[in-house]
Amino acid sequence: MKPLAIFGGTFDPVHIGHLTVAWEASELLDAEVRLMPSRTPPHRATPCASAEQRLAGLRAALAGQSRLTIDDREMRREGPSYTVDTLRELRAEQGDRPLVLLLGEDAFAGLPAWHEWRELFRLTHIGVLSRPGLSVVRSEILWREITERRVANPVVLSHCPAGAIVELRVTALEVSATRIRELLASGRDPRYLLPAGLFADPALLQPYRR
Numbered sequence: 001m002k003p004l005a006i007f008g009g010t011f012d013p014v015h016i017g018h019l020t021v022a023w024e025a026s027e028l029l030d031a032e033v034r035l036m037p038s039r040t041p042p043h044r045a046t047p048c049a050s051a052e053q054r055l056a057g058l059r060a061a062l063a064g065q066s067r068l069t070i071d072d073r074e075m076r077r078e079g080p081s082y083t084v085d086t087l088r089e090l091r092a093e094q095g096d097r098p099l100v101l102l103l104g105e106d107a108f109a110g111l112p113a114w115h116e117w118r119e120l121f122r123l124t125h126i127g128v129l130s131r132p133g134l135s136v137v138r139s140e141i142l143w144r145e146i147t148e149r150r151v152a153n154p155v156v157l158s159h160c161p162a163g164a165i166v167e168l169r170v171t172a173l174e175v176s177a178t179r180i181r182e183l184l185a186s187g188r189d190p191r192y193l194l195p196a197g198l199f200a201d202p203a204l205l206q207p208y209r210r
């Protein structure tokens with residue numbers, strides 16, 4: 001069975017960095033990839049756009065292709081969006097199907113601060129996506145977990161349901177939503193850093209303009 005990969009984020013707004021790495025992860029893992037926007041991210045400031053606006057942006061960005069889909073379950077859940085709760089739900093739904101949590105290098109380095117983080121390895125594999133431009137330091141506690149679990153070949157992940165970590169060499173794009181929000185707030189037009197679908201409806205970028 002093809003693995004199911006989950007790529008969570010605030011997507012405030014979704015940009016070409018997100019889409020490129022999600023797309024390439026789907027190829028490298030031969031997996032179904034779902035983008036999963038979070039309503040109330042526990043580890044960061046409140047997003048600039050509302051949950052509904054961010055979801056509408058994702059829908060517009062993904063129009064016209066079927067490789068990447070949206071799973072909006074965290075948007076429908078009240079309270080903080082803990083990844084471990086989402087993965088428990090997915091595990092109950094998917095039986096023994098391999099699950100892969102996709103994380104950019106920066107998000108992966110922050111993993112030991114997540115709610116019940118060690119439990120994640122019982123529920124899912126982790127695919128770490130290379131991300132340029134950020135200085136990321138992995139703590140010793142994280143390194144210990146990596147050493148035991150690392151596999152080199154992404155295909156190995158399809159042979160068991162959970163527990164491995166693989167580094168996915170995806171095309172490096174130094175793009176962040178922070179930078180895009182700064183550009184929009186200063187009146188600039190980051191036309192080619194964003195998927196074309198976000199320009200189809202002026203309301204989608206309105207929350208970021210001053």
Ligand code: ATP
Binds near residue numbers: 011012102106173
């Ligand atoms: P912000 O700048 O607001 O923090 P962001 O661009 O990092 O946003 P998020 O929605 O916070 O985007 O990130 C969701 C996931 O996407 C995280 O795992 C993050 O590491 C990853 N990610 C975002 N941009 C890139 C990129 N250019 N390359 C690789 N991974 C990325």
